[in-house]
Amino acid sequence: MPFDWSRTRIHCPVDLESPGRRCGHLLLPWSDNSNPLGGHPVPILIAAGAPGPTLLLTAGVHGDEFEGPVALLDLWRGVDPAGLCGRIVVLPALNAPAVRAASRTSPLDGANLNRAFPGDPDGGPTAQIAHMVEAVLMPGSDAAVDLHSGGKASWFHPCALPARAADGTIDAANMALARAFGAPAIWLLGSGNDARSLNGAATRAGVPMIAAELGGGGAIDPALVALAGRGLRRIMAHLGMIDGGPEAENADAGVWETADPALRITAPLDGLVEPLAAAGERVAAGQPVARWLSLAEPDRAPLILTAPRDALVLATGRRGLVAQGEIACQLASAVDGAQGR
Ligand SMILES: [Zn+2]
Known part of the structure; x- marks a missing residue:
């Protein structure tokens, strides 16, 4: 038309x-x-x-x-x-x-x-x-x-x-x-x-x-x-x-969803975020997916951010220096037990 x-x-x-x-x-x-x-x-x-x-x-x-x-x-x-x-x-x-x-x-x-x-x-x-x-x-x-x-x-x-x-x-x-x-x-x-x-x-x-x-x-x-x-x-x-x-x-592409807000891993505070898992990688519950480091408190031990459950790493942050609340990585959970990559 x-x-x-x-x-x-x-x-x-x-x-x-x-x-x-x-x-x-x-x-x-x-x-x-x-x-x-x-x-x-x-x-x-x-x-x-x-x-x-x-x-x-x-x-x-x-x-x-x-x-x-x-x-x-x-x-x-x-x-x-x-x-x-x-x-x-x-x-x-x-x-x-x-x-x-x-x-x-x-x-x-x-x-x-x-x-x-x-x-x-x-x-x-x-x-x-x-x-x-x-x-x-x-x-x-x-x-x-x-x-x-x-x-x-x-x-x-x-x-x-x-x-x-x-x-x-x-x-x-x-x-x-x-x-x-x-x-x-x-x-x-x-x-x-x-x-x-x-x-x-x-x-x-x-x-x-x-x-x-x-x-x-x-x-x-x-x-x-x-x-x-x-x-x-x-x-x-x-x-x-x-x-x-x-x-x-x-x-055989797997079907994934991000409805659970816990799958969005964000910077806990202003600082540096280093990804520890790549986009496209499968991670298990408890597996480290990113590391946060402080510039304000240089002697503070890095914080390890972990996957709350088995997931696909859908995206990773690329900024390095981030503000509190910015994305470190976005995870996705399988829909209906979908397998695949
Ligand atoms: Zn866009």
Whole structure:
């Protein structure tokens, strides 16, 4: 179904409806000293073929996560509209002001886009982007994938993130997308997942969707870019948009959840945190996962932070010097006795 751009102040000069491959920039109206009367550009790319499903692909929701933007630019460049059933609509730097600043949050208003949904057409720049996705792009899409990573602050074991909806209607479709993506792990978001996220927008629209976490550290790992590229092409094949697609991988990926707050291991006080377990590693109850050291009290014995139960190390902090309450590592527990890596 055509996108209804009358619902947003954001201007789209790119034809997203007819067959072909095009790109350009949305113009986000936000009058400040950097851009008083123009618009802040947000890149948008389209590849459309024969009639078929619309797949919405986003990255750069957080501006310091760079694996996703690279994977999406590569994917678009490699898609031949002549062999495509449906269309991919690609926003590789959705929160473009944040991406240009290599910042998790927008320098225009300090907001985190993944906590800004459903957004506001008359709000600040981040709220306007969220509303544009919620009210224009998501209702015109049949499936969505949103690529993330740990950003500068952390590093994530590569995983796909399907959400469970309160009414369960799209749970199976979300899990099928996660299996098609083929990352080494599946991080299942509970029905209590933050509704202010892009996942929340998809759930409200009844659109099957996964997010993905792909490493991080504010860098770009080519192996993870390639993994994302294979996963996206498998999802396109799963949706019937292309023939074939890469061979399935990680069919035995375990399913993990983080609902228990005790699985988030945080710095007990300001200081230094050294990870003692790597993302992707399995740890046993009581096993050390990080070490905290004090700069304020140099002679104080280091504190050993341990896993409260058997778990997967889903992510580790990458900052080194941290404030009290910052993440040292995020653990995940197996869902329904799921095994796997
Ligand atoms: Zn992110």
